[in-house]
Amino acid sequence: MSISPKAALLEEYALVARAVSAPARLMLLEQLAQGPRGVEGLADKTGLTIANTSQHLQTLRRAGLVTSNRDGKAVIYSLNDERTLALMDLLRLLAERNLAQVEKILRGLSGGADATEPVSRDDLAARIAEGSVTILDMRPPDEFDLAHIPGAMNVTLQNLERLLPDLDPDADIVAYCRGPYCIYAHQAVAALRKRGLKARRLEGGLPEWRADGREVATA
């Protein structure tokens, strides 16, 4: 006598939820949203050990969220389903709306300033067409090189200070990074606004920009 089909189904749904229930795996998925990666690359980016990264990736694979294929001696993992990003975004949305702790952390990121509404991707595209916006890509240079929004300047939080004198104090600035989970854009906007600049965050990040079918540039 097997267990009920209902219980079996719930167990499978729970398996998917469990896959996204560990911070380490959310980090890995955020990286994979940028594009396919090998185990070592993912381990580097996330700060996990190689063996640990491999294990987490296998958990994700068992839940059907990623696939792997061999390329020579390296194993390349990629997102299996774009809707995984939607799942992660819903997690974020629910957490932001319903958990006081999250609001507190986000307020801390913006340095006490009022959180500003993000700029929609449609808006940004229109501004690009007008040529009336300065775009900052806050991701590490290697990710910028792979793909970025056309016209964006690659800046890290560390060298943002040095860039300040070069920025037109009247320009509208839009900062973005990996996606909704990436906080560099939050931090950049906070730093820029503290200096009186008109900076805002892009809604989502590069994967979302791409998912809209918009063009990207490569180095």
Next chain:
Amino acid sequence: MSISPKAALLEEYALVARAVSAPARLMLLEQLAQGPRGVEGLADKTGLTIANTSQHLQTLRRAGLVTSNRDGKAVIYSLNDERTLALMDLLRLLAERNLAQVEKILRGLSGGADATEPVSRDDLAARIAEGSVTILDMRPPDEFDLAHIPGAMNVTLQNLERLLPDLDPDADIVAYCRGPYCIYAHQAVAALRKRGLKARRLEGGLPEWRADGREVATA
């Protein structure tokens, strides 16, 4: 020195995911999607013990997915955010698309017959207006009494057999139950089709029908 804000945020997102990563809690949420309930009622419906139910509900509350308020000596829990249903539906979708195991279980439910596409709620509403459809509500009578689609007949799997002679063999039949997680409608459709009747499943269930802003009837 506190941990990084990024890690703290991921921990909170993971908390939400963990909340929906246990079959028992998915069952509770499915019940709560029908409407607010007390602890004892939820324990009855899910087959969990009272203490266990209470603990799971507190886990859900910590994740911000449900709220509770006291009514006399009973504590009534309700869904805190409609998007929780979207989260659960996304879990189901990802599982159905990417896990072979799920497809196998669903094929088992339909008794080997080809799975039929569900009827959309728009379609059903149009058919109701035409009066050209027989609607079966497969939920337990107490849930039917609280709210059901106007014109629906309340049938349980157990007494479906007895009802068969009364059904017009040429009628279009649409069965529904609690929502996407409820398998009674699947099973009813399988049983009816095996007897040559034209039965299909409604997409989603009563909570989704309601969320569309459509009317419901009460006993």
Next chain:
DNA sequence: CTATCATTCAATAAACCGCTTGAATGATAT
């Protein structure tokens, strides 16, 4: 005030998860 009832808390054992370590695998290059 006392009794009752629904719910929660506390303590426990068993199972599971996440990370580390070191060895094993499997594909390539010499």
Next chain:
DNA sequence: ATATCATTCAAGCGGTTTATTGAATGATAG
């Protein structure tokens, strides 16, 4: 074949989660 390299496997430790049990709480009714 042998060496090398990226990845995976296996085992183990500490911490967390789950279900159970029985006691404690808190609101209401008499």
